Each structure stands twice: as structure tokens, then as C-alpha cells.
Amino acid sequence: MSPSVDEQILKDKIARLDRQLCAARVKLAEKASANVSSYSPTPSTHDPSPPPNVALPNHSLLLLSDSALPLGSFAFSSGLESYLAHHPTAKGNPSCLDNFCSFLALILTSLATTTLPYLIVAHKAPENLQDLDAELDACTLCPVARRASVAQGKALLTLWERALKDDVAVSPAVKALGQFSRAIRVPRSRGDEDVELSGHFAPIWAAATSAMGINLHESAYTFLFNHAKAVVSAAVRASVMGPYKAQGLLASAWLRGEIESAMEANWGRSVEEAGQGVMMLDMWVGRHELLYSRIFNS
Amino acid sequence: MPSPFPSTTSKPGHGSIHLTLLPPALPTFSALTYTYPLKLLPSTPHILTSHVQTPNESDALFNALNTTLSSPTRPSAVPLLFLLTYGGGLVSGDQISLTITLDRSTRLTTTTQGSTKIFKPPSPDGAPITRQDLTVHIAPHAALWLAPDPVQPFAESLYAQTQIFEVEREGSVGIVDWIVEGRRARGERWEFRGWRGRNEVWDIFADGDGEEKRRMLVRDAVILEGKDIRGRMDGKGVFGTVILRGPLFKGLAEFFVEEFKALPRIGGRDWGSGNEVKVPLTRTEEWRKRRLERERVDGVLWTACHVRGCAVVKFAASGVEGARAWLGNILKEEGSIGRDFGEGGLMFVR
Numbered sequence: 014m015s016p017s018v019d020e021q022i023l024k025d026k027i028a029r030l031d032r033q034l035c036a037a038r039v040k041l042a043e044k045a046s047a048n049v050s051s052y053s054p055t056p057s058t059h060d061p062s063p064p065p066n067v068a069l070p071n072h073s074l075l076l077l078s079d080s081a082l083p084l085g086s087f088a089f090s091s092g093l094e095s096y097l098a099h100h101p102t103a104k105g106n107p108s109c110l111d112n113f114c115s116f117l118a119l120i121l122t123s124l125a126t127t128t129l130p131y132l133i134v135a136h137k138a139p140e141n142l143q144d145l146d147a148e149l150d151a152c153t154l155c156p157v158a159r160r161a162s163v164a165q166g167k168a169l170l171t172l173w174e175r176a177l178k179d180d181v182a183v184s185p186a187v188k189a190l191g192q193f194s195r196a197i198r199v200p201r202s203r204g205d206e207d208v209e210l211s212g213h214f215a216p217i218w219a220a221a222t223s224a225m226g227i228n229l230h231e232s233a234y235t236f237l238f239n240h241a242k243a244v245v246s247a248a249v250r251a252s253v254m255g256p257y258k259a260q261g262l263l264a265s266a267w268l269r270g271e272i273e274s275a276m277e278a279n280w281g282r283s284v285e286e287a288g289q290g291v292m293m294l295d296m297w298v299g300r301h302e303l304l305y306s307r308i309f310n311s
Numbered sequence: 312m313p314s315p316f317p318s319t320t321s322k323p324g325h326g327s328i329h330l331t332l333l334p335p336a337l338p339t340f341s342a343l344t345y346t347y348p349l350k351l352l353p354s355t356p357h358i359l360t361s362h363v364q365t366p367n368e369s370d371a372l373f374n375a376l377n378t379t380l381s382s383p384t385r386p387s388a389v390p391l392l393f394l395l396t397y398g399g400g401l402v403s404g405d406q407i408s409l410t411i412t413l414d415r416s417t418r419l420t421t422t423t424q425g426s427t428k429i430f431k432p433p434s435p436d437g438a439p440i441t442r443q444d445l446t447v448h449i450a451p452h453a454a455l456w457l458a459p460d461p462v463q464p465f466a467e468s469l470y471a472q473t474q475i476f477e478v479e480r481e482g483s484v485g486i487v488d489w490i491v492e493g494r495r496a497r498g499e500r501w502e503f504r505g506w507r508g509r510n511e512v513w514d515i516f517a518d519g520d521g522e523e524k525r526r527m528l529v530r531d532a533v534i535l536e537g538k539d540i541r542g543r544m545d546g547k548g549v550f551g552t553v554i555l556r557g558p559l560f561k562g563l564a565e566f567f568v569e570e571f572k573a574l575p576r577i578g579g580r581d582w583g584s585g586n587e588v589k590v591p592l593t594r595t596e597e598w599r600k601r602r603l604e605r606e607r608v609d610g611v612l613w614t615a616c617h618v619r620g621c622a623v624v625k626f627a628a629s630g631v632e633g634a635r636a637w638l639g640n641i642l643k644e645e646g647s648i649g650r651d652f653g654e655g656g657l658m659f660v661r
Contacts, residue, residue, distance in 0.1 A: 098577045099612075119543055126534050151527045154623045156616050278537050288509065288532025291543045292550045295625050299614030305579035 073225035076177075078235045080242060084168045089161040090247035090309035091120050091240070092298040097251060099297060113253050114262070118271050119291045120244055121237060125275035126290030127152070128162075128215040130282045132236055135219035136229045139186035142193050142220050143210060148284060150211045155299045159211075161311040166214035170194055173221050186224035193217070230276075237272045247309060324349050324407040328392065330453075331414040336387045338417050349407050350395040356388040357420065357653025383452035383481070389418040391655035394459065400428030403469070404439035410446045413453035413482075418559075420656040423459040426491065426631075429503070431467035440505075445474040447484065448515075454483035454559040456652040458659045461489040461549060461631060466502035476556075477513045477525065483557025485648075486510065487638070487659070488531075491631045492548045501544055505536035512556050512621055528619045529554065547610065549634045553624035559651055564622030566645040571615035571624075573599065602640055609633025635660050 076082070096116055131149050135142055153159045174194050181187055197210045215236065222232035242263060249259045262268060289295060301311055326349045329342035338356070345351045394409070401407070413419055429441055449455055455476075464470050476484045488510055493499035509532040518524045531552050535543075544550075555564040592600065605611075610629035615622065628634035639660030642648045648656045 095577075101578075115542065122537075122543070148527065148530075151619065152530045152532065154529055154531055154616075154618050154625075155614070156618065159618075286507075286532075286534070288507070288534040290534050290537075292533060292535075292625075292627065293543060293545045293547065296612045296614060296627055299616070299625060300577065300612065302614075303574055303577050305576035 071227065071231070073222075074227050074231055074235060077222060077225070077227070078239060080246075083172060084165045086165055086239065086243040087246050088309060089165070089243060089311040090251070091161070091244050091311060092294055092301065093120075093244055093247050093253075094251060094307065094309045094311075095297040095301040095304060097253070098304050099300070109253060110258065110262075113248055114267070117241060117244055117262075117268075119294060121241065121271050121275045123289060123291040123294045124237060124240055125279040126282070127287055129233060129237075129276065129279050130284045130287040131213070132215040132219040132233055133229065133280070134284055135216035136223045136232055139184075139189040139220040139223055142189040142216055143196060145216045145284065146193070146210055146213050149213045149216060150209070152287065153213070155295055157298050157301045157311045158295075162214045163211050164310070166212040166217045167197075169214065169217050169221055170197070170212055173217075173224075177221065177225065181224050181226075184224055186220045190217070190220050190224060193220075233276055234272060237275065238268075241268060241272065250308065323347065324405060326351055326407070326409040327412075328410070328419075329412045329414070330390065330417045330419050332384065332386055332417050336384050336416070338386045338388055338390055338419075340390070342412075345409075348397045348401065348405055349409065350393075350397065352393040352395055354391040354393060354655060356390045357655060358388050359385060359651075384416040386416055386418055389420055389651070389653050391653060392419060392421045394421055394423055396427065399425055400430055400463075401441045401443070401470075402430045403432035403441055405441050407443040409444070410448075411455065412448045413450060413455055415450040416452045417450075418454045418456075418652065420456045420652040421458070422655060422659050426460045426463040429462065429464040429468040429470045431465050432469065441468065441470045443472040445472075447474070447476045449476065449478045449482035449484055449557075451479050451481040454557065454651070455485070456648060456656045457484070457486040458648075458656055459487065460659050461491045461551070461634075462508075463491045463493065464503040464506050465493055466499050468503045469505045470503070471505075471507040473509045473511075475511045475513065477515050478556055479515045481558060483559035484512065485553070485555045485560045485563065487551060487553050489549060489551030489634065490533075492544070495548060495630065500548070501535075501541040503535075503540070506533070507535070508533045510552065510554060512554060514620065528556070529621050529623065531623065546629065547612075547627040548630045550627045551625070551634060551638075553622075553626075553638075555622040555624075556620065559647075560622070562647050563642075563645050564617065567615040567622060567624050567641070568617060570599070570641065571613070575603065598644060602637075602644075605633075605640070606637060609637065611637045613637075 080087075093116060100112070128149075131145050135145050149162075150159070153162060170190070170193065173190055178187065178190070193210065193212075197212055218236055219232060222235070223229075227235070245259045245263055248254055249256055254262075298311060301307070301309075323346055326345035327342050328351065329340065331339055331341045333339050340353070343351055343353070396405075396407070411419070411421075427443075432439070447455060447457075457474075462470070462472070474486065474488070476486070478484050488508060490506065490508070492501045493503065509530065511530045512528045514526045514528050516524055516526075531554060533550075553567070555567075606613075609632075611626065611633055612628075613624060613626035615624040626634060626637065628637065639657065642657060642660060
């Protein structure tokens with residue numbers, strides 16, 4: 014073998030190894046860059062610290078918008094059951110969901126014209142809680158609607174006293190709720206007929222949310238949305254729709270829009286100007302008493 | 312009787328009615344004034360005959376025994392008063408303000424001659440609201456039956472009414488307040504721009520120290536404005552409220568509530584085999600059966616309840632004639648309006 018041939022063979026070998034080394038380096042680089050962009054299941058030591066408290070969800074709001082809040086709201090259909098009984102064809106026909114949506118829109122309109130003004134004033138000035146409760150009672154002429162409002166209001170008051178009030182800072186709303194709880198337990202004396210408390214839902218809701226630091230807009234929106242949830246839940250139990258459709262409806266931009274426009278249209282209304290916006294609801298809710306069989310209390 | 316030349320010194324659209332009892336029991340208008348466009352027209356009074364008892368026999372007995380305080384004097388007659396507007400309606404910007412004061416033991420029946428038409432404003436922008444305000448004060452043992460024809464708001468109209476009733480203890484008030492969809496013959500159905508109505512009944516009483524106190528018993532308020540008013544009506548063409556308070560309307564209130572309780576259950580089934588022995592119906596059952604049939608045909612839905620010392624009846628019907636027939640049927644069957652307030656008190660349901 015000539016030394017020149019040996020030299021050539023060695024040169025070729027070095028060149029081949031060089032290429033392999035280069036290819037391996039490229040592969041390594043590719044692998045490294047892919048790792049950077051992909052999700053890494055183990056937390057890196059460079060993660061930023063948790064966001065400050067202001068960016069966390071409103072704890073009290075989550076609590077009060079929970080369906081599991083023991084207010085008994087799901088015992089009331091707000092006239093849906095009676096509405097369905099007055100429109101026997103509304104159930105199970107193809108336009109059923111449309112019918113339900115228009116009913117739900119009527120409920121929200123009515124709630125916003127009759128009750129929202131009381132919520133707004135009670136949130137702004139909780140010291141008037143007792144007067145607002147008495148005035149709202151004079152405006153609630155339908156016994157079925159009154160039953161529903163008072164049952165949920167009293168339940169919230171009990172919940173406030175027994176569970177919610179402990180870690181809340183003192184405020185006019187806290188004081189008003191305390192006074193209200195004491196006053197409602199005092200038996201009425203005959204000579205004192207101008208002091209009478211019922212415990213309607215909207216003013217107590219307003220005072221409780223105010224006490225827990227929930228702002229007025231959120232309080233009003235959640236009140237209306239909770240109501241919509243209760244009616245939609247009633248619709249599921251009354252076989253108007255299935256659970257996925259129900260959640261779809263609650264998630265929809267349409268429902269948001271309805272709640273927001275109901276709030277907007279009635280935001281400046283004083284309690285003196287509050288009134289029934291949907292007269293048929295008085296009819297349906299009032300005639301709930303006449304249903305042959307009932308699964309709901311309203 | 313009123314002066315043939317009523318005073319015209321008050322503000323536009325203002326009216327004042329003051330009914331008092333001259334000895335021994337003669338009802339007399341001590342004031343009856345009005346200005347354009349309001350017109351108050353007294354008509355033939357209803358003469359109360361002596362065999363008419365107070366509405367509640369046990370009350371009558373109680374009053375007879377309780378001789379220390381004056382037992383209520385019964386007036387010899389119940390004046391009938393028409394509340395009228397020129398042209399039978401109100402144009403845009405018309406504002407009517409009426410006060411009625413009923414002194415102790417007086418009774419008054421008020422009605423209208425046809426529906427109160429609310430005309431549309433000449434231009435839709437910045438149109439002034441048309442409104443009517445009524446304030447009523449009722450002394451002990453006095454009574455008002457306010458039974459007008461419905462308010463009929465035309466397309467584009469804007470209307471508000473407020474009716475405040477201050478009722479002293481043992482005073483009585485009965486009101487009918489109803490609204491129709493518009494001019495149905497023209498296809499006009501709930502096309503007004505806005506309609507607000509508010510009725511309040513206040514309890515006026517003396518506290519332990521003899522100081523006058525007031526407490527709102529009921530506020531019945533309706534707000535129809537914003538988008539799609541027609542869509543809220545479920546096809547009905549007329550809605551109304553009847554509010555009753557006080558001893559003179561006790562019987563009628565009870566009648567409404569009992570008839571409501573007797574309505575057939577909705578969604579109930581007839582479990583009978585169809586060949587049972589027919590039990591003969593009593594006269595009342597027969598009347599109720601015919602009424603229910605009529606309610607079905609006329610699309611009448613209604614509710615009635617006792618609430619906070621008053622009775623509140625809400626009704627709806629497909630059309631005004633059906634509502635009129637239904638209300639008239641019940642008022643005539645029960646009978647106290649005709650007996651205590653006269654046929655004039657039933658003119659609005661004829």
C-alpha cells in the first residue's frame with residue numbers, strides 16, 4: 014500500500030466523521046428548539062409568581078352565584094309551569110325552544126321593571142332596607158310571586174346570619190342586615206302596623222352583596238342571571254329542553270344581551286316608578302294556584 | 312246640586328269634587344269645579360231605600376249594639392257623576408288633575424261615557440306626555456265606586472296616569488282600571504309608545520296619640536314601554552285591575568275570591584266514565600257553568616286574592632266586549648254594586 018493511498022483513506026474517514034458530527038449537532042439543535050416551544054408538564058423554576066389578589070376572581074361573587082347556595086331558588090319556576098299549562102302545545106313542539114326563550118325574556122323584563130329598582134336603591138342605601146321591604150311588599154300583589162320572593166329573601170337572611178357575616182368588615186349594609194334580622198323576629202303588635210317586614214329577596218340580596226363587597230353592577234347582573242338559571246333549570250325539569258341545550262342557552266350571547274338590555278332600560282328607574290312590565294306574568298303566576306298538578310312552588 | 316255656572320277659576324284640566332252630607336242625610340256637592348278639557352256631569356242619583364241593609368249583617372248588629380259612637384248614617388242617595396273629556400279623549404300634552412273628597416257617610420258613583428281615547432302626538436319627537444292624576448280622600452263610612460270605561464291608547468301615544476286613594480278606617484273604595492290595545496278595527500294592537508299606570512290605596516288612621524298616620528296598603532303599577540310591547544300580551548286585547556277596600560265592598564271581594572277558588576283546575580283530567588247519574592246543578596252552579604263557557608270563548612283569564620287589607624282582581628281578555636261581558640256578569644250576579652251604588656255604577660259594563 015502506498016503512503017499516498019493510506020493518507021487518502023484517512024482523509025475520507027475524517028470527512029465522513031465530520032459530516033456525521035455536523036448532522037448530529039443539527040439534530041441536537043432542532044430538538045432543543047422544539048422543546049422550548051412545546052408544553053412542559055413539569056413547572057420550570059423560572060415561572061412568574063402568582064398574580065396579585067386583584068386579578069383573582071371575586072370570591073364572594075362566585076359564592077353567591079353558585080347554584081348550590083341554599084336559597085331554595087330551584088323550587089320556583091317564576092310562572093313557567095303555569096305558562097306551559099296555559100299553552101299545552103308549547104311543550105314538545107319544534108318551536109318549543111323559541112317559545113321558552115321569549116318566555117325567559119319576558120321574565121327578565123318583568124323582573125327588571127318590578128324588582129331591579131329596589132335592588133339598586135337597597136345596594137346604594139342599605140340603611141333604608143326596612144322601608145324598601147315594606148314598599149316592595151305593597152307592590153307585590155300576587156300571592157304566588159310574594160311567596161317566592163319572601164321564601165328566598167328569608168333564606169338568604171338566614172344564610173347571612175349563620176354563615177356569611179362572620180368575616181365581613183362592618184359597613185352600613187352589615188348593620189342594616191343585622192337590624193333587619195332582629196326586627197323580623199319581633200312579633201307584630203297591633204298598634205304598630207306601619208312597621209311590618211316580609212323579607213323580600215331583592216333588597217336583602219342587594220344588602221348582602223353590598224356587605225360582601227360586590228359592586229352594584231355585578232350584584233344586579235348576578236341577581237338576574239341567577240333568576241334565569243333557576244327558570245332554565247325549571248325548564249329542564251319540566252322537559253322543555255335537555256341539559257346541554259340549557260347550558261348552551263345560559264352560555265349564549267343572546268341571554269347576556271337580554272340581561273344587559275333589561276338592566277340598561279331600567280337602570281334609572283326610581284322605586285316609585287317601578288311596576289309590572291309584563292301583565293301576562295301576573296296572570297300566569299297568579300293562576301299557578303289553579304294547576305291540577307304542580308312540581309314547583311311558583 | 313251643583314251650581315249651573317261652575318267656577319272656572321282653576322288651572323287648565325283641574326277639577327275638584329267635594330261631597331258632603333247635609334242633615335238629615337242629604338248628599339250635597341259643596342264643590343264641583345272643572346276646567347277644559349275636563350268636564351264633570353252629575354246625573355240622576357241612586358235613591359237608597361230603607362230596606363237596604365249595610366253590607367254585612369254582623370257589622371250592622373255590632374253597630375247597633377255599639378251605641379256609644381255614632382252608628383254610620385246612611386245617605387239618602389248616591390250621586391252619579393260622569394267624568395268626561397271634550398271629544399271623548401285626550402290629545403298630546405293634555406294634563407288632567409282631579410281631586411275627590413268624600414265626607415263622612417257619603418257615597419259616590421263615578422263613570423265615563425265610552426273609552427278614554429289617547430290620541431297620538433302631532434310629531435313623535437319631544438312630544439309632551441298626556442296624563443291624568445286623581446287624588447281621592449275617603450272619610451269613615453264614605454264610599455267611592457270608580458267604574459270608568461277602559462283607556463284606549465292609540466298608536467304612537469304616550470300616556471301616564473296616577474290614582475291615589477286615601478281611605479280612612481271604615482271608608483270604602485272600589486275601582487276598575489282597564490286598558491285596551493288601541494283601535495282594533497284599524498289593526499292597531501298595542502302600538503303606543505308608552506303607557507304607565509299607578510294605583511295606590513293608603514290606609515289613613517290615628518295612632519295611639521290620636522295623630523294621623525298613613526300607610527300604603529297596595530300599589531298596583533304597570534309600565535308598558537320599550538321594545539315589543541305587543542309581544543308581551545300573549546294575544547290578549549284588554550287587561551284590567553279591580554281593587555276593593557272597605558266594608559261596602561266586602562261582599563264583592565269575597566265573591567271574586569271564592570269564584571276564583573272555584574275555577575276548574577288547569578290540566579286536570581275528567582276521570583269519570585261518562586255514565587254517572589247527573590246531579591242537578593244549583594242555580595249558582597248553573598250560572599258558573601255558563602260563565603266559564605263564556606270565559607273560554609272570550610279568552611278571559613283572571614285572578615283574585617285578598618292582599619294587605621284589599622282585594623285585587625286582575626283580568627285579561629281577547630277583546631273589550633268579552634271583558635265587559637265577564638265583568639258585568641260577575642258584578643250583576645253578586646248584586647251589591649247595583650244595590651249600593653245604583654245602575655249608573657254598572658253602565659260601564661253594558
